[in-house]
Amino acid sequence: MAGKGAKPKKEPLAPPPADLPPAPGIGNMSLAGTMQEIAAMLELKGENRFKIQSYRRAADTLLNMPEDIRAIWRQGRLEDLPNIGEAIAGKIDELLRTGRLQFYERLRAEIPPGVLALTAIPDVGPKTALALYQALGVTSIADLETALAAGRGPEVPGLGAKSLERLRESIAAVKQRAADQRALLAVARPLARQIIDQLRGSGLPIDQIDMAGSIRRGRATIGDMDILCTSPQPQRIVDFFIALPIVGAVVGHGGNKATVRLRNGLQVDLMVLPPEHFGALLHHFTGSREHNIQMRDRALSRGLKLNEYGFDRPDGTRILCAREEDVFATLGLPWIPPELREGAGEIEAAGRGRLPHLVTVADIKGDLHNHSKWSDGTATIEEMARAARDRGYQYMAITDHSQSLTIAGGLTVDQIRQQAAEVAEVNRQLAPFRVLHGVELEIKTDGTLDYPDAVLASLDIVVASVHQGLRHEAERVTQRVIDACRNPHVDIIGHPTGQILNSREPSGLDVAALIAVARTTGTALEINASPERLDLNEIYTRQAVEAQVLLAVDTDSHHPEGFANVEYGITVARRGWAQAADILTTWPLDKVLAWLQQRQ
DNA sequence: GCCGTTTTCGGCCCGACTGTTTTCAGTCG
Numbered sequence: 001m002a003g004k005g006a007k008p009k010k011e012p013l014a015p016p017p018a019d020l021p022p023a024p025g026i027g028n029m030s031l032a033g034t035m036q037e038i039a040a041m042l043e044l045k046g047e048n049r050f051k052i053q054s055y056r057r058a059a060d061t062l063l064n065m066p067e068d069i070r071a072i073w074r075q076g077r078l079e080d081l082p083n084i085g086e087a088i089a090g091k092i093d094e095l096l097r098t099g100r101l102q103f104y105e106r107l108r109a110e111i112p113p114g115v116l117a118l119t120a121i122p123d124v125g126p127k128t129a130l131a132l133y134q135a136l137g138v139t140s141i142a143d144l145e146t147a148l149a150a151g152r153g154p155e156v157p158g159l160g161a162k163s164l165e166r167l168r169e170s171i172a173a174v175k176q177r178a179a180d181q182r183a184l185l186a187v188a189r190p191l192a193r194q195i196i197d198q199l200r201g202s203g204l205p206i207d208q209i210d211m212a213g214s215i216r217r218g219r220a221t222i223g224d225m226d227i228l229c230t231s232p233q234p235q236r237i238v239d240f241f242i243a244l245p246i247v248g249a250v251v252g253h254g255g256n257k258a259t260v261r262l263r264n265g266l267q268v269d270l271m272v273l274p275p276e277h278f279g280a281l282l283h284h285f286t287g288s289r290e291h292n293i294q295m296r297d298r299a300l301s302r303g304l305k306l307n308e309y310g311f312d313r314p315d316g317t318r319i320l321c322a323r324e325e326d327v328f329a330t331l332g333l334p335w336i337p338p339e340l341r342e343g344a345g346e347i348e349a350a351g352r353g354r355l356p357h358l359v360t361v362a363d364i365k366g367d368l369h370n371h372s373k374w375s376d377g378t379a380t381i382e383e384m385a386r387a388a389r390d391r392g393y394q395y396m397a398i399t400d401h402s403q404s405l406t407i408a409g410g411l412t413v414d415q416i417r418q419q420a421a422e423v424a425e426v427n428r429q430l431a432p433f434r435v436l437h438g439v440e441l442e443i444k445t446d447g448t449l450d451y452p453d454a455v456l457a458s459l460d461i462v463v464a465s466v467h468q469g470l471r472h473e474a475e476r477v478t479q480r481v482i483d484a485c486r487n488p489h490v491d492i493i494g495h496p497t498g499q500i501l502n503s504r505e506p507s508g509l510d511v512a513a514l515i516a517v518a519r520t521t522g523t524a525l526e527i528n529a530s531p532e533r534l535d536l537n538e539i540y541t542r543q544a545v546e547a548q549v550l551l552a553v554d555t556d557s558h559h560p561e562g563f564a565n566v567e568y569g570i571t572v573a574r575r576g577w578a579q580a581a582d583i584l585t586t587w588p589l590d591k592v593l594a595w596l597q598q599r600q
Numbered sequence: 601g602c603c604g605t606t607t608t609c610g611g612c613c614c615g616a617c618t619g620t621t622t623t624c625a626g627t628c629g
Contacts, residue, residue: 050612054601085602123618125627158626162619213629284614289629296613301605307614 013089015076016097022070023099024474025508028062028539031069031092034104035059040116041107043126057083060290064344066542066577068512070096114139122170131156145171181502182221183266186531186568189215191262192225195244199229202240206231208278212285216338218571220501220534224267226285234272241270277309279321284308290343298331298347306331339574358574359553363586364566366395369440369463369494369526369554374419375400376408377558381419381435382426387560389433394589397436398423399463402450404442408467411439413455420458434589436460436596440494445469447480449487456489461596463526463554465494466507474508481514485523491599492552492584493518495528495535502532511540515547522599524550524584527576529569530562541576552584 016022039055061083062069072078073096078089095101117140118129135156138144147153148171153164192211199206209229215222231237234256241258242250248263256272273281284292285308299306303314311319311330321327325335333350337358340346349355371377372384379387381398388396400419401410411419416439423437438461442450445468449456456462464484466477484490496514497506518525525544528535533556536544544551553569555562573583580586587595 048601051601053612057602083602087601123627127626158619158621160620166618285629287629289613292629293613300613305614309615 013078013093022096026095028069032059032062038104041111044111044130058088064342066546112139121174182223184531185220188222188225204236205233207275212282216286217341218339218575227270228282229272230275230278231272237272276320276322279323279326280310281308283324283327286338288342291341294343294347356577356579359578359580359583361567361570363580365588366393366585367555368397368552368585369399370557371400372398379559381422383560385426385430385435387563391563395434397438397461399438399440402439402441404444404450405467440465443480443484447483453489462490463492463494464490466498470498470507477507478510478513481509482517485517485521492524492526494526495533496525497535499535500532515544515549518549519547524552527551527553527569527572529553529555529565531565531568534572538572538575541572545576545578545582550584551582
């Protein structure tokens with residue numbers, strides 16, 4: 001028998017030769033994408049659904065795991081990962097060694113091109129997609145639309161008149177949706193709060209109300225919103241909800257639920273529930289899918305069946321859960337914060353009493369990356385400082401752009417020297433509040449920094465960022481950022497990957513390599529809280545936390561209202577399992593000053 | 601294809617909804 005705790009294996013996959021580099025461009029994300037594609041193609045082939053599920057779960061593991069897959073591979077530990085066994089480990093190994101996967105390429109050759117795309121249509125899954133292809137020969141949504149318009153369709157087995165009509169509507173909807181995008185959390189969450197406030201203020205009887213789904217877990221972008229509440233008068237709640245001014249169209253409504261589309265296009269589901277089921281339903285609709293699967297698995301191992309109404313015992317009786325805490329307690333667990341519910345080890349951690357004490361907005365004591373009128377901000381240094389002080393902060397850094405970023409009014413060496421006098425004056429007025437004089441320093445396309453070291457040494461703090469040459473090849477971007485990280489004057493790497501949600505992909509930066517360097521240099525990595533950035537993301541945040549690399553939640557504010565965005569940076573930090581001690585900007589001023597001093 | 605504090609074989613999360621193939625399959629969240 002194998003030793004306790006270890007997963008017994010006949011012959012573990014050998015680690016790669018020490019001198020073999022991983023194939024370029026292959027990391028956690030791309031591997032997860034490949035696994036998802038394999039799952040979709042196997043589904044189309046009608047493969048065993050549990051095999052398909054295995055590839056999906058392996059993809060989830062890759063997406064949520066806190067470590068870089070290449071490091072695990074190098075150590076020969078692929079099969080130690082949950083949901084990754086001999087077969088999938090072998091495929092990951094093949095991809096990392098050679099950059100290709102024969103199994104995947106054979107599947108691609110087998111599946112008619114374009115059929116997969118049909119499954120983007122609502123209510124069209126693999127079975128329907130294949131039937132459409134076989135009966136009509138269509139290999140794209142456009143093909144299908146043309147065929148249906150020409151009166152074809154009745155020859156597809158299993159599709160009656162109703163289904164065909166529905167299909168036409170779904171195609172119209174999917175074409176519309178392609179133009180739309182997922183909403184930023186910073187757009188969706190205030191809307192959800194507004195709806196909840198209006199329902200609460202309606203005068204109608206509401207006992208409990210909360211948002212659920214990805215908005216409650218705090219994902220960076222939101223597809224649609226779920227709001228759950230309890231009330232003795234569900235119909236009146238539903239009627240009030242669908243008549244809200246913010247509602248653009250009512251998609252459907254009944255006695256205790258309604259689906260609407262807001263004026264900005266976001267879909268919102270409201271459900272009014274019996275109070276005795278509220279906890280179980282809130283848990284069920286908060287998800288994520290993988291978290292729910294693992295919770296049900298844990299229930300099964302205890303002879304219970306978990307569903308959205310509670311736990312069913314083998315004798316047919318039911319354990320009701322009015323509060324979410326009851327769901328966890330029934331499985332011997334403490335309540336798990338929604339931000340952690342991604343099925344990425346939180347249930348195991350909860351079971352061992354090892355959940356992190358997640359950082360909160362209330363822990364934040366300052367903000368170390370902000371702009372003023374001196375470059376591209378809209379407020380004076382004093383206005384920014386007063387706004388930060390009014391939030392209860394002890395300090396704020398002014399970090400206007402450096403000279404190379406001309407488009408943002410970057411400061412010359414002379415200008416930033418002049419700026420120091422204004423910072424000193426604001427500090428005289430607002431003491432003991434402290435404005436740190438800093439810069440958001442360009443990491444230039446040639447890899448050098450935008451000010452000489454002597455100038456950097458005269459500043460309180462330096463945030464180094466990439467704005468230009470984000471599309472450079474991965475090795476080059478990585479080298480530029482790592483070189484900046486190694487400069488002892490650089491304190492923080494700003495928005496490391498440069499991603500803009502919904503519009504710009506992250507650069508090719510090898511974040512794992514950056515984390516490894518930051519660990520040795522003691523440089524902090526930023527979680528930029530600007531809602532369209534959220535960079536580092538939660539996955540890299542967790543990698544940094546595990547590596548004990550310091551993080552800085554900064555809002556990159558260009559006006560006084562920007563400080564409120566700290567909420568979104570904190571959400572990322574929480575999703576990355578960060579505690580207050582991991583975050584530089586939760587530290588009090590004297591500790592931050594001592595840290596900066598010691599770095600000089 | 602993965603997994604194991606009853607297990608190395610035989611399971612695998614659960615229920616709602618819909619249409620149609622009148623007893624269930626497909627899709628979704």
